[in-house]
Amino acid sequence: LIKHASNSFLAAKISFINAVADICERVGADVEKVAQGMGYDPRIVPAFLEAGVGFGGFCFPKDLQAFIQIAGKFNYDFALLKEVEKINKDRPRRLVEKIEEALWVLKDKTIGILGLAFKPDTDDMRFAPSIEVINLLQKEKAKVKVYDPVAMDRAKMILKNVEYGKNPYQVADASNALVIVTEWNEFRDLDLAKIKGLLANPIIVDGRNIFDPVKMKKLGFVYKAMGR
Template identity: 55%
Template sequence: MNICVVGTGYVGLVTGAVFADLGNDVICVDNVKEKIDMLNSGIMPIYEPGLKELVNHNMEDGRLIFSTDLNDGVMRSEVIFIAVGTPPKENGETDLSHVQHVARGIARSIERYKIIVNKSTVPVGTGDMVREIIERNKRRDVDFDVVSNPEFLREGSAIRDTLYPDRIIIGAPSQHVAMTLLELYASLERPMLITDVHSAEMIKYASNSFLAMKISFINAIANICEKAGADVTQVVKGMGYDKRIGSNFMNPGLGFGGSCFPKDVDSLIHIARKFGTKATLFESIVEINKYRAQHFINLIKEKMDPMAGKQFGILGLAFKPNTDDIREAKSLEIIKLLLAEKAIIKAYDPAAMENCKKIFPDIEYCKSSYDAAEGSDALLIVTEWNEFKLLNMEKIIAVMKKPVIFDGRNIYRPERKKRLGFEYYSIGR
């Protein structure tokens, strides 16, 4: 099948590469020439395990090309995926200007029947908006259909999530249109659900907001555990055995960040208000998450006040492991709060330091975890990279000024660290 993917961010680039690997002819289009030039040179604009190899392999085999020419992409394709950014506005509403721009571009170029697929995360009713824009601006009397096909990939495991999704949601105006998408995904042999367009759009927001709710819920429980002397990790284990609850996304810590959960919950709040329904639950999710970085700093302050002049080694800057993405990362809030206390910061992350330098150019960035620990009064675990779980702790304790660890992700067992001679503090324990 001939496919055009508009947008070469996480979703667009991974989607295009995977569809090409499944044997389709794919053209990925982006209006940022520098990004297209990078991709044509084999340089990835994002860090994602396995992506470079997948892209280069399919480029070499001629199934995947990159271009700035949307007209060419539309004309040579049967199915057009819209995978552009949908960032939040200041009021939490989703900014659909990129989607609208692409829809107008498709309208100018469409010359025969096409299926336009919204892959971007968009509010209920966006499919109607895209259809109206194309209908109003098309230059030829041709038919088309608009479909919602939300993505559920996670940064750091995006390729696997695209190849082995829990489910594939196809929101289509008719069974006939849905069959084309079913054919496209058939080789994955994964569960597929056909719905109307509005329901598919809602499934994405409902799913992400529910997962965000689980994170905020367990962090609220962790706060109580800290005061009551309970161990939140044991609480999670006891809850997780209940099949109705499960333990996934029940990891207490610094809360959620990234490009999806924060903006999707905010958008759902705006959608609820738009339709005149109460958003109290969703507002509570946001409120709990907003306070997590300050809660962590308060813990540090309680044990190490005054913080001025003290050196803190930060391990982890990305919002989660296996990505260089720092959007809504808790590290940014923590660094800002530490600097406000006039603390000295040394930071290390396996992938995200270059992105962080753009925001905090004046803090010290280190070559390794051990460099970040050297001479530090305390070590802060901010992102749960696997390599941090495997550190030589005897080497760490030998280079630190004081053997203190504040574990914002609960990656260590308290008794083991205390046995080694560390002063150890974590979340909800």
């Protein structure tokens, strides 16, 4: 039970801060500042208090579901973890809603996706949020271009009807919006002026909150983030 409990607890921290992010949007607060303040408390610490498009990979979803099932076998309804799972599954939809808010309609629009792996520094696509984000965009008849520094080969075994770019700039070129799904450091260091010049519309939807909203506004972007 130790591994199930540990990973479920960390997953709960992520879903908690994502729920806080939704509240921040309603009240006009910045979830990054809220998380920073929470992290100063040594009982909480900052780890896993990063709002965004949700967690993926193999361990968290698997252990979360396993713990729920084990509890159920012993007649305990682990409603808390069910809600953690529900919040996480809803994050890709929330990201796509933000893209739609910026563009009004998604049909026939070209959306550039940066980041496919479930987290940086891996090519692991298991339960990656990018898969559901792309699926939702394609259901709305959007065209999708993608790039990931290392997960492209694995992505080609999973994703269908997408265009693969050789770099972020190729994905941005003529796209109606650029969407950050995985927080690779490479994306933090983008030449944003060049990106703006390549985009058909200067729209960045940041599913990992890697950019400063004030800076993005000064650069002339329509910038939408999670909980900010």
